[in-house]
Amino acid sequence: MLNLTLADLARITGAETAAATEVTIRELCSLEDAREGGICYLTSLDKTDLLKDLKASALIVPEAAKGKELPFSGALLYAKNPEWAFILLMKYVDAQHPNYTPGIHPTAVISPSAKLGADVSVGAYTVIEDGVTVGDGTVIFPQCYVGKNVSIGKSCRIYPQVVIREDCVLKDYVILQAGAKIGSDGFGFTFHDGRHQKIPQIGNVVLGNDVEVQSNSCIDRAKISSTYIGDNTKIDNLVQVGHNVKVGMSTIMCAQVGVAGTTDIGNGVILAGQVGLAGHMTIGDRVQIGAQSGVISSIPAGQVYFGYPAMPQREAFKQQAVLRKLPEMYKEFRALKKQADEMNQLSFFGKIKKLLGF
Numbered sequence: 001m002l003n004l005t006l007a008d009l010a011r012i013t014g015a016e017t018a019a020a021t022e023v024t025i026r027e028l029c030s031l032e033d034a035r036e037g038g039i040c041y042l043t044s045l046d047k048t049d050l051l052k053d054l055k056a057s058a059l060i061v062p063e064a065a066k067g068k069e070l071p072f073s074g075a076l077l078y079a080k081n082p083e084w085a086f087i088l089l090m091k092y093v094d095a096q097h098p099n100y101t102p103g104i105h106p107t108a109v110i111s112p113s114a115k116l117g118a119d120v121s122v123g124a125y126t127v128i129e130d131g132v133t134v135g136d137g138t139v140i141f142p143q144c145y146v147g148k149n150v151s152i153g154k155s156c157r158i159y160p161q162v163v164i165r166e167d168c169v170l171k172d173y174v175i176l177q178a179g180a181k182i183g184s185d186g187f188g189f190t191f192h193d194g195r196h197q198k199i200p201q202i203g204n205v206v207l208g209n210d211v212e213v214q215s216n217s218c219i220d221r222a223k224i225s226s227t228y229i230g231d232n233t234k235i236d237n238l239v240q241v242g243h244n245v246k247v248g249m250s251t252i253m254c255a256q257v258g259v260a261g262t263t264d265i266g267n268g269v270i271l272a273g274q275v276g277l278a279g280h281m282t283i284g285d286r287v288q289i290g291a292q293s294g295v296i297s298s299i300p301a302g303q304v305y306f307g308y309p310a311m312p313q314r315e316a317f318k319q320q321a322v323l324r325k326l327p328e329m330y331k332e333f334r335a336l337k338k339q340a341d342e343m344n345q346l347s348f349f350g351k352i353k354k355l356l357g358f
Contacts, residue, residue: 002026002093006058006075009039012092013085015060015077023057023075028089031056039089041082060085100139117154135172147183153209165221167204175212177237182207186220186227186243186261199223201243208233208249217241220261230267242279254291266301290316 004025010017029038034056041060042051051059051072058075060082070076079085104110105124114132122128123142132146135154140146144158147166152158156174164170165183176182188199203222208231213219217239219227227241230249235241240258248267253259257271260279265271269283272291277283284301294308307316 002028006077009058009077009089013060013077013079013088015079015082015085016063018066018076018078021075025058028086028093029056039086041079041086043083100141105142123160129166141178168221169204169206169226171207171209171211171231173210174207177212177214179216180213181216181218182213183221184218186223188223188243188261203227203244205229211235214239223261236273248285 002025006017006021006023009015009025024037025039026037027035029035029040031040031042031050031054034040034054036055036057038056039058039060040056042048043062045062045065045068048070051070054072056074058077059072060077060079061070062082063078063080065076066078077085100121100123102121104122105126107124108122108126108128110116110122110128111130111132113130114128114134116122116134117136117138119137120134121139123140123144125142126140126144126146128140128146129148129150131149132152134140134152135156137154138152138156138158140158141160143160144162146152146164147168149167150164150169152170153172153174155172156170158164158176159178161179162176163181164176168183183205185201188201189196190199191197201221201223203224203226205219205221205227207213207229210232211229211234213235214237216237217235219229219241220243221227222244225244227243227245229235229241229247230251232250233247233252235253236255236257238256239253241247242259242261242263244262245259245265247265248269250267251265251269253271254273256274259265259277262280263277264282266283266285266287268286270288271277272289272293274292275289275295276293277295281295281298283295283299284303286302287299288304289295289310290306290313292308293306293310295305295310299305299310304313305311306313307319
């Protein structure tokens with residue numbers, strides 16, 4: 001349980017207090033489940049109706065609320081960005097309760113040639129092979145496997161049952177959530193002598209600074225050279241990144257995205273859930289691709305695409321609007337066809353009558 005004063009809150013979040021109110025904060029909470037002793041935040045003054053029955057003891061509000069009357073009787077803190085101020089508070093709370101046991105567990109198997117930095121923690125039944133280097137402050141949780149000659153930077157978090165295969169590189173502040181697999185063989189085969197023959201995958205994977213890969217996602221090693229994920233890129237659960245893919249900085253890949261090999265993805269790209277990218281193409285900087293889209297050709301920078309095959313969003317929405325009208329249009333078409341058939345029949349009988357002299 002927390003025990004924070006208003007001064008503590010201001011120091012941690014950088015927010016300005018409204019007054020020297022005596023208050024003790026014991027928990028963080030949302031607007032929906034706020035209780036006495038809790039603190040929550042309000043992102044916009046358009047939502048002040050949510051405060052009428054709020055039971056929290058403190059509230060972080062936008063700086064624009066200064067001098068305004070709000071329907072809240074607890075302590076106020078003013079922040080330029082209330083959500084970020086609350087996140088700083090969450091970071092503080094999280095740091096007070098580490099979710100691992102410091103030190104090297106006696107059941108961990110660590111090669112004598114591995115080099116571990118200061119304050120490294122290794123959990124139970126983790127295996128660290130020859131030639132591995134691990135930077136200061138990194139935590140490797142139980143039941144992980146770190147292959148030969150892997151390089152892991154400082155302050156990384158490697159959660160349970162992660163596999164990092166040989167020669168891969170993780171730079172600083174990388175987070176690998178439980179079950180992520182880094183450096184499995186790329187899906188490379190050639191058809192020869194009537195069989196699919198395996199192509200050796202002798203490259204590696206490089207994850208830049210502050211990359212996060214969430215649970216059960218797979219990033220394949222390159223056939224040669226490196227599969228590369230740029231700084232600050234975030235990869236959601238159940239994502240597949242093929243061999244020799246290059247991803248830029250600060251890109252987001254949501255759940256169940258699939259990227260085929262040798263695709264280049266730029267900086268600041270957003271791939272929504274279940275997007276599929278065919279191989280050997282380029283996705284430009286700041287491209288946004290809507291959920292369940294299938295991309296079969298390169299996309300220039302700054303575009304918003306959607307659909308299958310993916311196309312500019314405005315065009316895709318126009319097509320969707322037409323498709324919704326298709327049953328009505330088909331009904332009208334049947335009626336017109338019936339009318340035309342009747343007219344053609346009348347015209348045919350008219351010609352017969354004329355030929356027969358009627």
